[in-house]
Amino acid sequence: MCASGNTSGASRRTAGSEVLVIGGGIIGLVTAWRAAQRGLTVTVADPAPGGGAAQVAAGMLAAVTELHYGEQMLLGLNLASAARYPAFVEELEEASGRETGFRACGTLAVALDSDDRAHLRELHALQERSGLESVWLSGRECRRLEPMLAPSVRGGLRVDGDHQVDPRRLAAALLAACERAGVAFRRTTAERLTVDGGRATGALLGDGTEFGADQVVLAAGSLSGRLAGLPPELVPPVRPVKGQVLRLTVPPAYAPFLSRTVRAVVRGGHLYLVPRENGELVVGATSEEMGWDTTVTAGGVYELLRDAHELVPGITELPLTETRAGLRPASPDNAPLLGPTALPGLLLATGHHRNGVLLTPVTGDAMADALTTGELPEAARPFAPGRFTTAAPVLQEQPV
Numbered sequence: 001m002c003a004s005g006n007t008s009g010a011s012r013r014t015a016g017s018e019v020l021v022i023g024g025g026i027i028g029l030v031t032a033w034r035a036a037q038r039g040l041t042v043t044v045a046d047p048a049p050g051g052g053a054a055q056v057a058a059g060m061l062a063a064v065t066e067l068h069y070g071e072q073m074l075l076g077l078n079l080a081s082a083a084r085y086p087a088f089v090e091e092l093e094e095a096s097g098r099e100t101g102f103r104a105c106g107t108l109a110v111a112l113d114s115d116d117r118a119h120l121r122e123l124h125a126l127q128e129r130s131g132l133e134s135v136w137l138s139g140r141e142c143r144r145l146e147p148m149l150a151p152s153v154r155g156g157l158r159v160d161g162d163h164q165v166d167p168r169r170l171a172a173a174l175l176a177a178c179e180r181a182g183v184a185f186r187r188t189t190a191e192r193l194t195v196d197g198g199r200a201t202g203a204l205l206g207d208g209t210e211f212g213a214d215q216v217v218l219a220a221g222s223l224s225g226r227l228a229g230l231p232p233e234l235v236p237p238v239r240p241v242k243g244q245v246l247r248l249t250v251p252p253a254y255a256p257f258l259s260r261t262v263r264a265v266v267r268g269g270h271l272y273l274v275p276r277e278n279g280e281l282v283v284g285a286t287s288e289e290m291g292w293d294t295t296v297t298a299g300g301v302y303e304l305l306r307d308a309h310e311l312v313p314g315i316t317e318l319p320l321t322e323t324r325a326g327l328r329p330a331s332p333d334n335a336p337l338l339g340p341t342a343l344p345g346l347l348l349a350t351g352h353h354r355n356g357v358l359l360t361p362v363t364g365d366a367m368a369d370a371l372t373t374g375e376l377p378e379a380a381r382p383f384a385p386g387r388f389t390t391a392a393p394v395l396q397e398q399p400v
């Protein structure tokens with residue numbers, strides 16, 4: 001039985017759903033798919049489901065090579081999700097009839113000069129302290145693995161467990177799996193959360209209708225803080241962090257140009273080259289605090305190509321097929337906000353920042369648990385939204 005939202009203005013009330021997911025990016029879709037698999041009636045509101053940051057992201061599953069100081073708690077969740085990936089893509093590909101482009105290819109993180117090498121040594125030490133597997137290689141050993149690397153490469157870390165997936169194909173597969181699982185789609189925006197009697201009751205949609213739901217999941221990526229009607233203390237502290245990304249094509253005559261993901265820190269910026277089996281080579285990414293701007297700039301493209309050329313000189317021979325910018329949904333501690341909020345009936349699945357693609361499997365499972373039991377699984381509890389509010393989160397009632 002669905003709660004109905006309080007009507008306001010001239011909105012029309014439509015039939016509701018047990019669960020309304022606001023946002024049809026990969027996080028919203030995996031939540032919807034997993035919830036539908038548990039028998040819930042799910043609707044996703046999004047003008048263009050399957051879009052969002054996944055259309056720009058490179059798809060590195062880089063729990064080990066993207067380890068940062070102070071993010072050890074996040075590391076546990078990242079590793080849990082990375083471990084789920086092979087079974088997750090197998091199940092998703094079976095359920096959707098589509099491939100995801102998952103490649104268990106590993107990653108090589110390299111250093112171009114002595115400063116970079118010192119930085120990489122630090123990362124290696126942090127990885128070892130964290131019990132992670134990575135192997136230090138000389139420059140010569142790096143080039144033996146990846147002959148296109150510049151002769152100036154001074155050393156590197158081979159991380160055999162950091163793989164990749166194609167986020168565009170992942171999004172398409174999740175969309176198809178949702179459709180097959182009976183998830184309904186409202187191809188419009190959600191404008192306002194409706195609240196009645198101290199609980200979330202649905203949303204006012206961009207087409208003027210009011211959609212009632214027992215539970216609302218806010219999974220709108222960097223836009224999550226912009227939904228009207230949220231109690232001010234529960235507005236998720238999520239901000240957009242711009243990333244410019246290039247796509248090049250490796251002609252068959254040049255293949256294999258690179259056999260695994262190659263990354264480096266060049267002039268303080270994170271650079272990565274992600275080679276797909278179909279010849280696409282993704283080069284990313286800038287990290288810019290520019291608000292909602294998604295302009296691709298000459299400077300952004302120049303810096304990426306300049307740094308990529310330093311790392312792999314032959315890259316300038318390749319056709320440049322696409323330039324694009326997306327917005328990472330960043331939270332104050334770079335970790336996601338998952339599960340019930342202090343407002344009964346409202347859950348969050350947002351703030352995944354650099355790790356949205358990696359965290360997709362574990363997010364889907366955690367949100368399905370939260371929607372069906374009212375509680376997050378143990379591994380996801382540190383990521384409850386209540387960590388950013390003074391009030392303790394109030395767990396919602398069990399759905400009827």
Ligand code: GLY
Nearest residue numbers: 243284285354355
């Ligand atoms: N995880 C890669 C990025 O955010 O650029």
